[in-house]
Amino acid sequence: xxxxQSPQAVILREGEDxxxxxxxxxxxxxxxxxxxxxxxxxxFLMILLKGGEQKGHEKISASFNEKKQQSSLYLTAxxxxxxxxxxxxxxxxxxxxxxxxxxxxxxxxxxxx
Amino acid sequence: NxxxxxxxxxxxxxxxxxxxxxxxxxxxxxxxxxxxxxxxMGLKLIYYSVGAGITDKGEVPxxxxxxxxxxxxxxxxxxxxxxxxxxxYFCASSRRTGxxxxxxxxxxxxxxxxxxx
Numbered sequence: 001x002x003x004x005q006s007p008q009a010v011i012l013r014e015g016e017d018x019x020x021x022x023x024x025x026x027x028x029x030x031x032x033x034x035x036x037x038x039x040x041x042x043x044f045l046m047i048l049l050k051g052g053e054q055k056g057h058e059k060i061s062a063s064f065n066e067k068k069q070q071s072s073l074y075l076t077a078x079x080x081x082x083x084x085x086x087x088x089x090x091x092x093x094x095x096x097x098x099x100x101x102x103x104x105x106x107x108x109x110x111x112x113x
Numbered sequence: 114n115x116x117x118x119x120x121x122x123x124x125x126x127x128x129x130x131x132x133x134x135x136x137x138x139x140x141x142x143x144x145x146x147x148x149x150x151x152x153x154m155g156l157k158l159i160y161y162s163v164g165a166g167i168t169d170k171g172e173v174p175x176x177x178x179x180x181x182x183x184x185x186x187x188x189x190x191x192x193x194x195x196x197x198x199x200x201x202y203f204c205a206s207s208r209r210t211g212x213x214x215x216x217x218x219x220x221x222x223x224x225x226x227x228x229x230x
Binding site: 034040047089100101104 | 144146153154155156158161163171172203207208209217218219220221222223224
């Protein structure tokens, strides 16, 4: 089943913060985050594994709460380069996923000067 | 390394025509995938492969076929193109993990924009 992302879209001014959420109705082993610029391929940001760890990529960090079956992506002091569509992806539970991910519908982030 | 390479980048097909989207990776990845992305939507898995000679259906396989004769190549065949197949197609790959369902980093090609008219 497809994870659900919220919000669908966010508009920010440079320097503002944003949070993007990803929720699943099934048990999660991990959550992956990707960013896609308009007209380009999705690019990997980070993987969050079971254990509630938090990771960071420059001023972008994420948390994963497997009990709540959700992950959040935190964008701090946003830059123009953060604009794009953010996707969370989750592997199939209950066995070998062969790396397959089911992606959320995406959150469009727009950062203005 | 080139990573994941897809061709063609753009193509216009007439209804009923067939074509093959080519995909090659040079990272020696076992796993390869084809996703499609409709405007404003997320990525849907069409087919995937866990190694040469082994392929399986994803979420939206109807109207497509794949083959995997080598580790490097994973072409996607569209038979009898329909307007519903107008989309952006992404080929991707990842390395084998030994069965742990945590997933790996997926590396995407640059995409192939297909329009069926």
